[in-house]
Each structure stands twice: as C-alpha cells, then as structure tokens.
Amino acid sequence: MISRITRSLSARLLGIFLLTSIVYAFGTRYAVELVLDRDYLREIVGAHASRYASYMLEDLGYPPRVERAQAMVEGSPYDIRIDGPDLHWASDPDFPDPSTISFEDSQLLDRIRAAAKPGQHWIKALNQLSFARYDRHSYTRVKVGDYTVTVVSPKVAEHPPPDLTRWIVALMSILVLAGCYVAVRWVIRPINWIKEGADRIGHGDLDYRIPVVRNDELGELTVEINRMAEDVQEMLEAKRQLLLAISHELRSPLTRAKLALEFLEDDQTRQSLLEDIREMERLIHDLLEGEQLNSRHSALNLAKGDIAELLRNLVRDEFGDMRSRIDLDLPPGPVEAEFDAVRVRLLVKNLLSNALCYTPEDAPPVRLSLKAGSGQVSIRVIDHGPGMSAQEVARATEPFYRADPARCRDTGGFGLGLFLCRRIAEAHGGSLRIDSVEGRGTEIEVILPVHPDRSCSSE
DSSP, rough: HHHHHHOOHHHHHHHHHHHHHHHHHHHHHHHHHHHHHHHHHHHHHHHHHHHHHHHHHHHTTTOOHHHHHHHHHTSSOEEEEEEEETHHHHESSOOGGGSSSSSBHHHHHHHHHOOTTTTHHHHHHTTEEEEEEETTTTEEEEETTTTTEEEEEEEOOOOOOOHHHHHHHHHHHHHHHHHHHHHHHHHHHHHHHHHHHHHHTTTTTTTTOOOOOOOSSSHHHHHHHHHHHHHHHHHHHHHHHHHHHHHHHHHHHHHHHHHHTTTSOOHHHHHHHHHHHHHHHHHHHOOOOOHHHHSSTTBBEEEEEEEEHHHHHHHHSSHHHGGEEEEEOOOOOOEEEEEEEHHHHHHHHHHHHHHHSSTTTTTTOOOEEEEEEETTTEEEEEEOSSSOHHHHHTTSSTOOOOSTTTTGGGGGOOOOOOHHHHHHHTTTTEEEEEEEEEEEEEEEEEEEESSEEEEEEGO
16 A cells, blocks of 8 residues: 555655645745844844833833723723732732743743843843733733733633634645645546556557547647557558468468379378478468457357367367377266357367377376356366466467477477467457466466357357
8 A cells, every 4th residue: 555655646746745845834934033033123023022011111100000000901902910019909800820820931032132232221121021821811921120010911801712723724734735636636637547548558459549638748648659559550450461361362372282282192292291281271270260359340159059068079079099188077967158169169179289289198187177157167278298487378378479489390389279269268258367387287277158248149
C-alpha cells in the first residue's frame, strides 16, 4: 500500500505542494518576525503601550480612586481591579483573583526593553506592564507604587466565543489540500487512460484507441500513442496478408511436386521427398489455421458432443502404437459440452505430440486427464521431459518460437503447435496455462467453457 502511494504521481505532486506550503508558512513566519524585530516598529509599539499605561494611571490618580475607576469602566469594554495595602476593589464582583492568573512578560516587550535607548522615558512605564490570558480573557497588569491595577478585556461578565482560529485554520488547510488533490487528480486523469490504453494495446488489442479529451501535452501524447497503435496494426496486417498469400501460393507447386514424385522410380528417395512435402503442407496448414483463428471473423463449428469420447478416439487413432506411454485419466461417464470437435482434436493432438516428443521412453507415461465442473472442462497434459525456464514459458505460445535457437528438426517442429493450441482455446472462450520446472517436466492445462459464446460459431 505504501509503495503504491509513493509511486503515485498524484501523491507525489500533492507531497510537493504540501512541502511547498510548509516552507512558505515558515518563511512567512520568519519574515513577520523580522518585521517585528525592527527598531522603529519596537519603538512604536513600546511607546503606545507605555502611553496607554501612563494615561490610565494619570486618570486613576495616586492612590487610585475607586470612583474614577468606576467611571472609566462604564460604557467601556473592560473591567478594572485595584489591589493595595488598604484597598481591594473590582468593577465586577466576579473578577478573578490576580494571584490565580499567571502573568508573563511579553517577548516583544522584552526585546523593546533590551533595545531601549537613553532618553526614552516611556521605558519606565513599560517596565510596569505584564500580560496574561485567562478564561478566554486578556489581562493587563500595571504596578504603581504599592498598588496593582489589573485590566481585563472584554468584561468579566461577557463570555467571548471560543477561539476557533486553530480549528478554522486546520479545516481550511484540509479543504485546500483536498481541493488540490482533486485538481491534481483531474489534471493527471488522462495518464490513467493512457496507461490502461497502452496496456490493452500491448496485450494485442490493437483496435482500441485512447480517448483524446485534452488539448495539452497529455492530449498530444495520447494522439501519438493512438497513431503508433495504428502503425503497428497496419504493419501486422500487412505481414499477415503476406504470410497468407505466400501460404496459398505454395500449395499449388507442392501439389505438382507430389504428382511428379509419383513417377520417381527410387522408392526411398520418393518417400523422403514426400515426407518433406507433407511437412511443408503441415506448416502451411498450421499457418492458415492460426491466421483464421487469429482473425476477428473466425468461426467455430460448435456442436454438442462428448469430450471424453473424443479423447479416447484420438488416443486410439493417432497414438495407438504409443498407447503404453500414455496414462489416460477420463471420467467413467460422458462429459457433454459444446465445442468444435476438429479443432479440439487438433489441440489435444498437438499437446500429446509435444509431451511424447520430449518425454524419454524410460520415463513415467504422459498423463492425459479430463475433469468437468463449474460450467467448464479442464484438459491436462503432464509430461516428464526437461521442462522449460520461466522465460521460455512466457514465450512458448508465440508463433514460430523455439527454445532451440538452431531450430533443428530433431528437437521439435516449427514452433506453431502451442500457438495453435492457445488460439483454439481462446476462440472457444477458454484459456491455456503452462506450468513448467526445468528438469521436472511440464504441465499444460486447457480450460474450455461447457457452453461457449454462440457468436463464435459459424452461421
């Protein structure tokens, strides 16, 4: 999960935005502190605070007069409390005891005092000030002689609304981040479409085109990928047409060659040449069959039948002389399904031929099994040959692929057998799976639906 998030482009962009916001916030705070640390600003703030304290003390007199304090608080948004040797008075009886309030010196006032210059008389009054926050009220304490004057704002009887600044800032930050995330996702949304389209095209769906919904760089990239898919499709179609043309054109001279060989007197030479011609005919047949199955208009002759009976007949007719090397594991009863009997027979024949070819004669027999259930049938062929590597398994069903780069006839055919098997299985709406371990043999499983899509059948 974490690795997926770290690989996400939207998460990275959001992280960059978040990091930029943090740097900007700290930079802004540092800039504000620099501004507040200027001498002229400290003098202005210090002078105003000192003047405020001086005016209030002058207005109250010394010793502070209660009646004057009472007059000051009337119509004003604050309350006053006076404490001294012979006086403890508050404009509101609920005024808290100053001893329960923690007054602290302001860092700004400390800087002002430290930077004070000789002759600045307002510093004396400033030294008498201290501040505190208590029960959502602001308190200012002024010491004059033996008396202490405490001012609270707003009035004690007033209950200011709770300070939601932090929560508001946090909520706004979340909303901004959420909005940025949505915006980033919207900007890079075509990347997901491009990724999905490239994956489908890469898996052979060359008819798919990625929708072009933007006029920006991502839109241009989408157009280029679609153009690339069209070029690849045209190239493969040209290759397919060339292959089909060559295969068709080869049939006529091969037929004439077979006819001419009938007049050859040397039986051994004639049989050798006829076998070569039959091999070429099988190659042409496999090419044409593969291309027909690979066509979007390929058709299957689907009909209801017993797959188990088809496998029994195949082993009897095609592998009668090697029956002892085949372990046939079939259900006792019929296995009914809809399938193209000719092509399924070709599929199993190719699998058995490969398995017998690569399994030594002194090894355990090749196993051919059939199972049915959950609306599908499973055909498995297990041999005890040399097996294949993971790289060979990945390419085994590609046309003309041979593990032997020399392509010697003694080590296999043309490399079309498994390709045809896969195409036949897929044409039925099924699949072909290869499980192989080097030195331990190969297991190939073909899954076919009991009732394939009728659109695959011929009209």
